[in-house]
Amino acid sequence: MAGSALKRLMAEYKQLTLNPPEGIVAGPLDEENFFEWEALICGPEGTPFEGGVFRTQLIFPSDYPLSPPKMRFLCEIFHPNIYPDGRVCISILHAPGDDPLGYESSAERWSPVQSVEKILLSVVSMLAEPNDESGANVDASKMWREDREEFNRVAKDCVRKSLGL
Amino acid sequence: MDASTEAENLDQKIMDQMELIRKEIEESVPLLSHKEDIASLAKEYPPDDAIYQGKIRSLYSSYRWIRRTRRDGNCFYRAFGISLMEMLKQNPDEYHRVYKVIEESKDRLIELGYQAFIIEDFHQTVLTLLKNVRKDDCTNDELVEWFNDRDLSNYFVVYFRLLTSAHLKTNAEFFENFIDGYQSVKDFCSYEVEPIGKESDHIHAIALTGFLNTAIEIVYLNHTDDDLSKHRFPEHSAPQFTLLYRPGHYDVLYK
Numbered sequence: 400m401a402g403s404a405l406k407r408l409m410a411e412y413k414q415l416t417l418n419p420p421e422g423i424v425a426g427p428l429d430e431e432n433f434f435e436w437e438a439l440i441c442g443p444e445g446t447p448f449e450g451g452v453f454r455t456q457l458i459f460p461s462d463y464p465l466s467p468p469k470m471r472f473l474c475e476i477f478h479p480n481i482y483p484d485g486r487v488c489i490s491i492l493h494a495p496g497d498d499p500l501g502y503e504s505s506a507e508r509w510s511p512v513q514s515v516e517k518i519l520l521s522v523v524s525m526l527a528e529p530n531d532e533s534g535a536n537v538d539a540s541k542m543w544r545e546d547r548e549e550f551n552r553v554a555k556d557c558v559r560k561s562l563g564l
Numbered sequence: 565m566d567a568s569t570e571a572e573n574l575d576q577k578i579m580d581q582m583e584l585i586r587k588e589i590e591e592s593v594p595l596l597s598h599k600e601d602i603a604s605l606a607k608e609y610p611p612d613d614a615i616y617q618g619k620i621r622s623l624y625s626s627y628r629w630i631r632r633t634r635r636d637g638n639c640f641y642r643a644f645g646i647s648l649m650e651m652l653k654q655n656p657d658e659y660h661r662v663y664k665v666i667e668e669s670k671d672r673l674i675e676l677g678y679q680a681f682i683i684e685d686f687h688q689t690v691l692t693l694l695k696n697v698r699k700d701d702c703t704n705d706e707l708v709e710w711f712n713d714r715d716l717s718n719y720f721v722v723y724f725r726l727l728t729s730a731h732l733k734t735n736a737e738f739f740e741n742f743i744d745g746y747q748s749v750k751d752f753c754s755y756e757v758e759p760i761g762k763e764s765d766h767i768h769a770i771a772l773t774g775f776l777n778t779a780i781e782i783v784y785l786n787h788t789d790d791d792l793s794k795h796r797f798p799e800h801s802a803p804q805f806t807l808l809y810r811p812g813h814y815d816v817l818y819k
Binding site: 407508 | 759
């Protein structure tokens with residue numbers, strides 16, 4: 400149902416452009432292809448990621464919003480819930496049942512009434528508060544738990560790199 | 565290979581496997597079958613299983629046909645949907661009443677916090693279906709065909725899941741007592757009702773019939789040593805249509 404998916408993605412893009420959430424810019428890279436978006440996410444204030452501007456990519460399936468998009472960080476980022484290759488591991492990107500990492504049952508899940516905006520806001524809170532139960536990056540989880548000072552230093556490094564410094 | 569890559573590969577394998585199983589099921593059964601003789605049920609159970617065979621015999625006395633649904637977690641909504649449309653086609657008064665409820669339901673969902681532009685397409689799909697039902701030349705076969713169109717059918721399922729959620733949220737104080745394991749009705753809805761493919765239970769049937777103000781009967785066929793049990797939603801109502809429940813699955817029954 401690519402027609403419905405396109406209509407919905409255009410509506411979401413319009414909404415995000417008219418009422419952009421703080422610290423987030425998102426939209427299709429090329430208006431000829433609404434199924435591939437880029438989003439810039441500002442590292443939330445008061446966290447080790449503060450000051451960074453992180454480039455991410457969202458790929459939407461042809462049956463969106465029945466199925467969720469896939470999301471990936473395009474820049475280097477060291478975080479317990481982001482795989483070393485940049486893929487984001489949060490519950491809102493999965494329907495219940497489709498969760499080999501065993502998220503908490505109360506965590507927000509994908510359903511067709513979720514949206515790009517809600518995903519991006521969840522990613523912002525994930526940057527602020529990692530979930531060390533779901534270790535997409537085991538080294539980052541371990542460091543987050545055991546050596547917060549070193550974790551903060553590596554995160555600051557990612558911030559500098561995200562700005563091209 | 566480091567530990568995280570290994571875990572990641574395993575996750576991917578599990579997900580691929582699940583996807584494969586899902587596809588196999590999908591290709592073997594239609595979303596909704598045509599009516600079949602209810603005798604076909606008996607063949608699904610061992611001939612010497614006295615409990616099942618006995619219960620199926622007592623089904624024969626009241627029902628003649630069964631319409632099967634695919635076991636994809638959305639069976640309750642599709643079974644409910646086709647039965648509702650078939651009933652509305654025969655009953656103009658109910659048609660006008662239900663049409664109005666559905667038409668106005670979008671505003672109720674918006675009041676509950678759903679965004680208009682997010683629910684619009686699902687709402688429109690259901691209204692279009694209802695308009696088709698009203699046409700004189702709309703046949704039951706066309707309705708079945710409509711429900712077998714994966715995209716339309718799934719949009720219908722999404723909207724009826726939202727109506728179920730709406731009734732639960734509107735009556736949260738009451739339903740709070742029945743959502744074991746969840747902190748709030750809102751959490752229950754976002755995990756157990758709204759995602760496509762999540763199976764339905766008693767509470768979903770109570771909520772959906774409550775929202776639409778329809779009356780249904782569900783006949784339970786399970787392996788317990790008692791008579792065939794029948795439950796009406798709401799209790800003591802005169803049912804407008806009947807579903808068959810077997811643990812984890814709903815089909816449609818016809819007289």
